[in-house]
Amino acid sequence: xxxxxxxxxxxxxxxxxxxxxxxxxxxxxxxxxxxxxxxxxxxxxxxxxxxxxxxxxxxxxxxxxxxxxxxxxxxxxxxxxxxxxxxxxxxxxxxxxxxxxxxxxxxxxxxxxxxxxxxxxxxxxxxxxxxxxx
Amino acid sequence: xxxxxxxxxxxxxxxxxxxxxxxxxxxxxxxxxxxxxxxxxxxxxxxxxxxxxxxxxxxxxxxxxxxxxxxxxxxxxxxxxxxxxxxxxxxxxxxxxxxxxxxxxxxxxxxxxxxxxxxxxxxxxxxxxxxxxxxxxxxxxxxxxxxxxxxxxxxxxxxxxxxxxxxxxxxxxxxxxxxxxxxxxxxxxxxxxxxxxxxxxxxxxxxxxxxxxxxxxxxxxxxxxxxxxxxxxxxxxxxxxxxxxxxxxxxxxxxxxxxxxxxxxxxxxxxxxxxxxxxxxxxxxxxxxxxxxxxxxxxxxxxxxxxxxxxxxxxxxxxxxxxxxxxxxxxxxxxxxxxxxxxxxxxxxxxxxxxxxxxxxxxxx
Numbered sequence: 257x258x259x260x261x262x263x264x265x266x267x268x269x270x271x272x273x274x275x276x277x278x279x280x281x282x283x284x285x286x287x288x289x290x291x292x293x294x295x296x297x298x299x300x301x302x303x304x305x306x307x308x309x310x311x312x313x314x315x316x317x318x319x320x321x322x323x324x325x326x327x328x329x330x331x332x333x334x335x336x337x338x339x340x341x342x343x344x345x346x347x348x349x350x351x352x353x354x355x356x357x358x359x360x361x362x363x364x365x366x367x368x369x370x371x372x373x374x375x376x377x378x379x380x381x382x383x384x385x386x387x388x389x390x
Numbered sequence: 391x392x393x394x395x396x397x398x399x400x401x402x403x404x405x406x407x408x409x410x411x412x413x414x415x416x417x418x419x420x421x422x423x424x425x426x427x428x429x430x431x432x433x434x435x436x437x438x439x440x441x442x443x444x445x446x447x448x449x450x451x452x453x454x455x456x457x458x459x460x461x462x463x464x465x466x467x468x469x470x471x472x473x474x475x476x477x478x479x480x481x482x483x484x485x486x487x488x489x490x491x492x493x494x495x496x497x498x499x500x501x502x503x504x505x506x507x508x509x510x511x512x513x514x515x516x517x518x519x520x521x522x523x524x525x526x527x528x529x530x531x532x533x534x535x536x537x538x539x540x541x542x543x544x545x546x547x548x549x550x551x552x553x554x555x556x557x558x559x560x561x562x563x564x565x566x567x568x569x570x571x572x573x574x575x576x577x578x579x580x581x582x583x584x585x586x587x588x589x590x591x592x593x594x595x596x597x598x599x600x601x602x603x604x605x606x607x608x609x610x611x612x613x614x615x616x617x618x619x620x621x622x623x624x625x626x627x628x629x630x631x632x633x634x635x636x637x638x639x640x641x642x643x644x645x646x647x648x649x650x651x652x653x654x655x656x657x658x659x660x661x662x663x664x665x666x667x668x669x670x671x672x673x674x675x676x677x678x679x680x681x682x683x684x685x686x687x688x689x690x691x692x693x694x695x696x697x698x699x700x701x702x703x704x705x706x707x708x709x710x711x712x713x714x715x716x717x718x719x720x721x722x723x724x725x726x727x728x729x730x731x732x733x734x735x736x737x738x739x740x741x742x743x744x745x746x747x748x749x750x751x752x753x754x755x
Contacts (some may be wrong), residue, residue: 265717267703267733270517272666277623302662311734351717353509353616361733365686379626 258345259336260286261328261358268354275329276352278303279377285385289344290325300329303322331356337365342389346375349382362388485657486526491531495543495637497651506694508612509652509670517653517667519633525656526631528552530593532600538645540566540605543637544587547657548621550629554594561597567604567646567684575676575693576607577718577752581686583610587636587650589618592625603638604646604684606674613670617652621664630658639669646684647672665749695755698736704754706730706739711746713739720750 257287262267264276286294287307295311295318296304304310311318317326325344326336342366367388375383414602425464499512528549533542546552561584572579585605587593605614633655638647649671656664673679676693679686703716708728713736714721723731732739736755739746747755 265703267716271620272511274663274665276620276626279623280627350619351612351616352620353668355511359703359733363730363732364734379623 257317257322257336257340258325258342258344259317259328259332259340260290260346261332262346262348263358264348264350264352264353267357267359268352269331269358270282270329270356272355273352275303275346276354277350279383280379281375281377281380282383283307285326285327285375286344287345293321293324294327295319295324295354295362296327297329300327311385331366332358334360340390342370342387343367345386345388347361347384347386348380349384350380364390448537483526483658485526487525488527488529489523489525489547490581491529491545492669493524494533494637497637499650499651499669504671504673506675508608509668512651512667512669515666515668516655517633517655517665519635519653519655524633524655524657528631530588530595532587532598538566538643540640540645540647540719541579541587541600541638543635544601544633546588546593546633547631548592548623548625548632548634550587552593553622553625554590556594558590559596561602563597563599563602565599565602565604567644569684569686571686573674573677573688576674577611578607580676581606582684583607585610585614585650587638587720588634589614589622591618591622592634603650605650605672606677606679608652608674609672611671613672614652617654617666617668621654624656628656628658628663630656630663632656632664641681644681646679646681648681675751697754698740701733701735702754704732704734704739706732706743706746707749711743712749713746713750713754715752715754718749718754 262275262277262282263269268276270276287304292309294304294307294309295313297314297316297318298312301310301312312387313319316328316330316339317333317340318324318338322341343362367390369386370389371387373385375385377383442697497518499513501510525547526549528547528551530552531545533544536542537563563584565584568582568584571581573581582604583606585603587601587603590596621634625632633653635651635653637651639651640647642655649651649666649669651669653667654664655661674686676689677686678689705714705716705718706712706729707714708730716731
């Protein structure tokens with residue numbers, strides 16, 4: 257299972273139970289990457305409202321299936337980090353308000369940065385996509 | 391003879407029964423028509439499938455008098471097709487009307503003293519907008535300066551139509567409390583910024599003195615821009631509108647505001663996208679400020695240092711092991727091959743990288 261998450265410069269994920277930002281480029285990229293193995297909450301599904309084949313779950317991480325992608329717009333528990341095959345992180349490269357953040361060190365949890373690429377967003381000049389694997 | 395008489399009486403009795411039934415039916419039909427008052431009732435009659443009324447007309451009189459207003463009358467001219475009311479009603483936007491903002495706004499709330507967090511939630515993070523203040527009709531309002539020439543409040547319905555398309559110009563106006571000084575531990579050195587109450591990126595107002603406030607670099611970068619970017623991104627991605635109100639809070643006749651109240655609420659999705667109510671502090675860690683005049687000086691205790699045992703986000707330069715705060719403006723374009731994202735304590739960094747040192751631009755420790 258891969259955990260897919262969007263972070264600001266301070267590791268922030270949410271503010272007042274709402275996503276910090278959104279970008280259609282990320283939606284398309286996630287869909288192309290995950291195919292039929294994309295899992296998310298009902299809240300996140302609104303972001304992917306025109307996409308079929310997504311499994312909506314109640315509690316993160318929704319599945320531990322190998323090769324599945326779990327889109328996280330919530331706190332990410334340590335247990336999920338322990339069992340994850342890898343992470344796909346989209347860095348907004350901006351600072352947003354936050355009250356839920358991702359504070360777990362990937363390096364200390366034996367993940368290694370496999371690749372990094374910059375995407376040009378529709379409302380973001382640069383979104384950095386990182387893939388981390390164990 | 392007797393048989394013939396008996397047959398005649400029987401026939402007469404049958405005829406009497408038949409005559410009575412017909413008379414009652416005429417009365418019942420009339421009653422049904424008077425019970426159906428509106429077209430909605432008729433609709434209800436039809437949609438309830440009450441098409442078997444004619445059969446009921448042959449029932450006993452007391453049954454036809456049951457209070458079944460939904461009974462369809464025998465009238466053959468009654469509609470036989472389902473009316474338009476079965477189609478889903480047209481969705482109307484209750485906020486699609488202009489509003490007139492109030493000339494003054496004095497929110498009542500309380501916040502704790504500053505403790506290392508650039509902003510705090512107010513009113514459970516729910517903005518104070520009333521229903522009458524919500525609209526999808528874009529507008530901008532900038533309150534008049536008060537008698538001390540201080541800005542008062544600003545209010546807008548932000549949308550794609552309010553956002554600027556050109557480039558930003560220069561600002562010449564100096565808001566009250568503008569006593570500028572430089573400090574090497576402040577990002578970009580200048581203590582004060584001319585802070586737009588409503589960001590230029592949202593409404594394009596630049597040198598409008600009614601939209602400008604003397605704010606610290608910390609207020610601007612940590613306490614205002616994050617909210618402005620959140621709203622700007624949302625409007626750009628969705629095309630929706632956001633109610634956005636910024637109110638500076640002054641104590642007495644002070645020329646420098648203590649902070650600003652920032653409220654935001656997305657209209658079309660009724661707050662599902664954007665909803666916040668925060669107070670951002672007009673402070674600068676490491677600087678002592680006189681809010682009566684805006685004068686300022688360095689804190690003799692120096693800028694605050696990170697708690698070496700508190701976990702936080704840092705970025706370490708792989709080459710020289712300079713440690714930056716994760717939100718340092720100088721690391722945005724750091725080569726990913728040179729960058730180490732580290733979440734942990736300063737003590738852990740120094741344990742792993744004994745030669746690490748604090749970056750001079752952001753002073754993490």
